[in-house]
Amino acid sequence: MSMQTLTPRETARRRLLDALRREGPLARVEIGQQLGMSPASVSELTASLLDEGILVAEEGGDALPGLIRGRPKVRLFFADTLGSVVGVWTGFNRIELRLVDSAGRNRASRHVERPLRNLEAEALMDALADTISAFARDAGAPDVKAIGLACQGYVDTRDGVVAWSPVLGTRDLPLAEGLRQRLGRPVLIENDASAMAFAIAQRDPALRSGRTACLMIGDGVGLGFLVQGELYRGARSGGSEFGHVRLRRSGPQCRCGGRGCIEAFLADYALHRDAQLIDHRPPPASLIPSEAAMGAIVDKARAGDAALLGLFREAGEVLGDAASILIQTLEPDRLVICGPGTRAMDLLRPSFEAALESQTIPALRSLATVQVVESSLDLLTEGVVMQALRELDLDLARLKAA
Known part of the structure; x- marks a missing residue:
């Protein structure tokens, strides 16, 4: 990927392409509204991109607000022949x-x-x-x-x-x-x-403003942090290893070699490991349990197994503690709980919400909205x-x- 500086015209083209990539097909008037460009500038840019075969136009749909009634809008989108x-x-x-x-x-x-x-x-x-x-x-x-x-x-x-x-x-x-x-x-x-986190924000425009923390639970526990829809990078251009923040020095073994990490209480492998001790279920074929294996534990807990309900209650408390740490250190506008581990959110939610409220300074807790996005590995x-x-x-x- 070339790192050469873009000219002003190339920068305008990049902004236009980025808007289409982010929002999907747009009409010229919508592009102008998105980017704050004049109709003449949008027409000039889109004409060249159409001529080069980068964009294609499609007519259809209802008239746009402010246009002659019944006039079809023309939306522009990427050609599918560019590789x-x-x-x-x-x-x-x-x-x-x-x-x-x-x-x-x-x-x-x-x-x-x-x-x-x-x-x-x-x-x-x-x-x-x-x-x-x-x-x-x-x-x-x-x-x-x-x-x-x-x-x-x-x-x-x-x-x-x-x-x-x-x-x-x-x-x-x-x-x-x-x-x-x-x-x-x-x-x-x-x-x-x-x-x-980046994929979730592309699906939901509301997550592309301000600061959004996406706490992913599943195979492990990870954090993606977005500022104005772009991923925040550390000193080495990396992300956060939030799942390996230690909660309890004498806690369970974590894959990183330490003990008591957030992940060691909350990740799929940790929940399955503890479920084996509770009901003597067979070990998974690999260190990471399958979706079917995790689904069986969740179903049994939902059916009323007291010990497994306790397992998810403790995991929910850890999730609440983790969310509290995030809110009090990063002050996000939004905290999104995502990942395959949300399959059990109904079991985690009561203790999660109780821990979050009890462990978070009220003035900071009120700043952040918390939402759950059911999500799979496809994201x-x-x-x-x-x-x-x-x-x-x-x-x-x-x-x-x-």
């Missing part, structure tokens, strides 16, 4: 893949069970590259322009390095460059909680696909030499 991107999520010995065309339409998806945890760096990158190549080939997508990859753990997005991940067996992995060399395509990598690949498409839009915004 495609592949989104990838790496979990514990599993890979989720998604193919999306340049218009943002899903074309194919795949779930792959493949051993990754014990592979050395080169073998790991070979395995990922082979899996991505096979998926793109089988999906009939020879025009892949970029790959976006979401990974658990501490991800340095600037240098494309996975410094540490609980699902990979190697540290300081130069994943972006390693995959770029193998696939011959630009590779963007992201922490998976940040990827989910992880959706988030990195959107980011990869935006990077491609940067190249599309550049004026080609005559």
